[in-house]
Amino acid sequence: MGPGPMGRATSIKVGGDQPYEVIVGTGIAAELTALVGARAESVVLIHASGHEQLAQPAVQALAAAGYTVHTEAVPAGEAAKDIAVATALWSRLAALKTSRSDAIVGLGGGAVTDLAGFVAATWLRGVRVVLVPTTLLGIVDAAVGGKTAINIPAGKNLVGAFHPPGGVLADLSTLATLPAAEYVSGLAEVIKAGFIADPVILDLIEQDPAGAAAPGGAHERELVERAVAMKAEVVAADLREAGRRESLNYGHTLGHAIEQAEHYRIRHGEAVAMGMMFAASVGRLAGRLDQATADRHGAILRSVGLPTKYEGVPWSQLREAMAVDKKTRGSRLRLIVLDGLARPGILADPPEQLLERAYQEA
Numbered sequence: 107m108g109p110g111p112m113g114r115a116t117s118i119k120v121g122g123d124q125p126y127e128v129i130v131g132t133g134i135a136a137e138l139t140a141l142v143g144a145r146a147e148s149v150v151l152i153h154a155s156g157h158e159q160l161a162q163p164a165v166q167a168l169a170a171a172g173y174t175v176h177t178e179a180v181p182a183g184e185a186a187k188d189i190a191v192a193t194a195l196w197s198r199l200a201a202l203k204t205s206r207s208d209a210i211v212g213l214g215g216g217a218v219t220d221l222a223g224f225v226a227a228t229w230l231r232g233v234r235v236v237l238v239p240t241t242l243l244g245i246v247d248a249a250v251g252g253k254t255a256i257n258i259p260a261g262k263n264l265v266g267a268f269h270p271p272g273g274v275l276a277d278l279s280t281l282a283t284l285p286a287a288e289y290v291s292g293l294a295e296v297i298k299a300g301f302i303a304d305p306v307i308l309d310l311i312e313q314d315p316a317g318a319a320a321p322g323g324a325h326e327r328e329l330v331e332r333a334v335a336m337k338a339e340v341v342a343a344d345l346r347e348a349g350r351r352e353s354l355n356y357g358h359t360l361g362h363a364i365e366q367a368e369h370y371r372i373r374h375g376e377a378v379a380m381g382m383m384f385a386a387s388v389g390r391l392a393g394r395l396d397q398a399t400a401d402r403h404g405a406i407l408r409s410v411g412l413p414t415k416y417e418g419v420p421w422s423q424l425r426e427a428m429a430v431d432k433k434t435r436g437s438r439l440r441l442i443v444l445d446g447l448a449r450p451g452i453l454a455d456p457p458e459q460l461l462e463r464a465y466q467e468a
């Protein structure tokens with residue numbers, strides 16, 4: 107990692123069978139053409155309706171480079187991840203005669219990039235997709251790692267494919283219009299990266315919590331680069347979930363249960379924040395995490411305005427939802443806990459009493 111030959115932009119490499127770059131910078135739409143590549147003649151750019159302005163710099167950069175650009179608006183937010191939306195896009199790709207050498211660009215939050223990735227994974231059994239995430243969560247999490255999905259009535263992200271992007275353009279200038287609550291939600295994943303792998307992230311946020319909680323802060327770029335580098339390293343080692351990739355699930359087992367209990371009306375990062383409090387409490391009670399590091403969770407999450415205590419449905423309902431989380435293996439509960447700062451580990455089959463006590467004390 108480090109400022110590469112592009113000067114203003116940083117290139118972070120994601121290794122593996124299909125390596126790609128995540129380009130980070132501000133006002134870097136022009137870099138998109140290099141990620142789309144010379145093979146494509148036409149580009150189908152998928153964005154959320156109402157966010158045409160956000161897509162303009164990318165559309166202009168592609169047109170200026172000589173691509174035929176077709177823009178397709180999809181519903182904003184989670185409504186994009188629907189089979190009807192995917193079907194309409196497949197029909198458009200057929201009408202446009204999109205070939206295997208053309209490319210799809212997905213520009214928007216995690217919902218749009220998940221949808222665009224899924225459509226690209228399935229069209230002609232896989233065409234190149236370049237992702238341009240425009241939320242903090244999208245930049246540090248959804249767009250990196252190659253997971254794509256849509257939702258079905260039976261559950262979120264149940265239908266999808268692993269389809270690594272051809273490249274990711276993280277243009278921090280797109281974050282300027284992001285509502286504060288969405289930005290802070292994304293920060294939960296940045297903080298997770300700090301606890302499981304890169305404590306410098308925690309130091310930077312603690313130096314200036316207010317600055318970290320809004321777009322354009324002094325440390326924004328470094329925080330983003332560190333969080334992306336962490337995810338890049340983990341997913342390169344491990345595309346399909348076993349082993350190290352499981353550590354990315356820190357705070358997510360209870361987080362997913364809370365999201366489900368709240369019918370997904372709560373933001374992902376907010377649920378993960380409360381899930382990390384629980385995971386820290388479990389780690390402490392299991393004798394694996396020291397008190398000071400456990401306490402650091404609450405202090406830093408609160409300092410940026412993330413919630414730390416869930417007071418919705420009863421514990422028994424959350425516990426049931428945790429048992430059917432798709433990331434548990436068989437019927438055994440596997441929780442990611444910390445054995446210290448930046449030392450994630452697995453706690454399998456924790457005693458029920460410990461779990462409930464950890465939840466009450468979190």
Ligand SMILES: NC(=O)c1ccc[n+]([C@@H]2O[C@H](COP(=O)([O-])OP(=O)(O)OC[C@H]3O[C@@H](n4cnc5c(N)ncnc54)[C@H](O)[C@@H]3O)[C@@H](O)[C@H]2O)c1
Binds near residue numbers: 214
């Ligand atoms: N593939 C993965 O590995 C992965 C990882 C984490 C999350 N996800 C998925 O990501 C989705 C959540 O992503 P999200 O938090 O980005 O939510 P989102 O995509 O729903 O976007 C949140 C809201 O912000 C708006 N928005 C986006 N960019 C904006 C901008 N620059 N300015 C103003 N408004 C903007 C959107 O229209 C939407 O209303 C979920 O569907 C989740 O399943 C996927």
